[in-house]
Amino acid sequence: MSEQTFIVGTVVCNKPGVLHKISNMFRRRNFNIESISVGPAEEKELARMTITVNGNEFVARQLVKQLEKLLDVVYATVLDEKKSVFRELALIKVTAADSKTRSDVVDWTNIFRGRVIDVSPESIVVEITGTPDKIDAFIELAKGVGLKEKARTGAAALERGSKTITSEKGSEVSG
Numbered sequence: 001m002s003e004q005t006f007i008v009g010t011v012v013c014n015k016p017g018v019l020h021k022i023s024n025m026f027r028r029r030n031f032n033i034e035s036i037s038v039g040p041a042e043e044k045e046l047a048r049m050t051i052t053v054n055g056n057e058f059v060a061r062q063l064v065k066q067l068e069k070l071l072d073v074v075y076a077t078v079l080d081e082k083k084s085v086f087r088e089l090a091l092i093k094v095t096a097a098d099s100k101t102r103s104d105v106v107d108w109t110n111i112f113r114g115r116v117i118d119v120s121p122e123s124i125v126v127e128i129t130g131t132p133d134k135i136d137a138f139i140e141l142a143k144g145v146g147l148k149e150k151a152r153t154g155a156a157a158l159e160r161g162s163k164t165i166t167s168e169k170g171s172e173v174s175g
Contacts, residue, residue: 006060014047035154095146
């Protein structure tokens with residue numbers, strides 16, 4: 001089985017300690033979390049957690065089974081890349097000491113449908129939103145002129161269409 005990236009979508013209880021319990025479960029099983037994003041879900045008492053991991057399909061399915069054993073996890077699933085929408089946000093600081101470099105970075109930012117967030121005499125900070133591949137491509141360009149710093153949020157994901165992450169659970173889905 002070949003190794004690839006999997007996105008695990010979860011709905012968890014929105015209370016202190018849940019992130020620790022989940023990350024500890026990954027640690028105990030010696031799996032690395034590539035990225036994780038957490039935020040409030042539609043219901044106040046729930047949160048949505050999107051976890052990116054590398055491994056094979058067997059590993060991904062086992063992680064979902066282990067997650068669902070945790071009391072604070074309402075639901076977990078491996079999201080199908082073809083049936084889901086994935087986005088990540090990155091803030092990227094690029095060296096731009098001269099006008100040619102500054103102009104190039106602004107042009108690249110526009111091509112990538114990003115935004116210039118901050119400009120100083122020595123650098124430009126841009127915001128790029130998109131798939132991890134899109135962000136990786138911008139970072140590769142930035143390395144050519146001087147990547148100074150980057151901060152990435154990790155993937156956020158939702159299934160396409162009317163299906164929700166918990167729709168297979170039936171009664172746990174609200175409105």
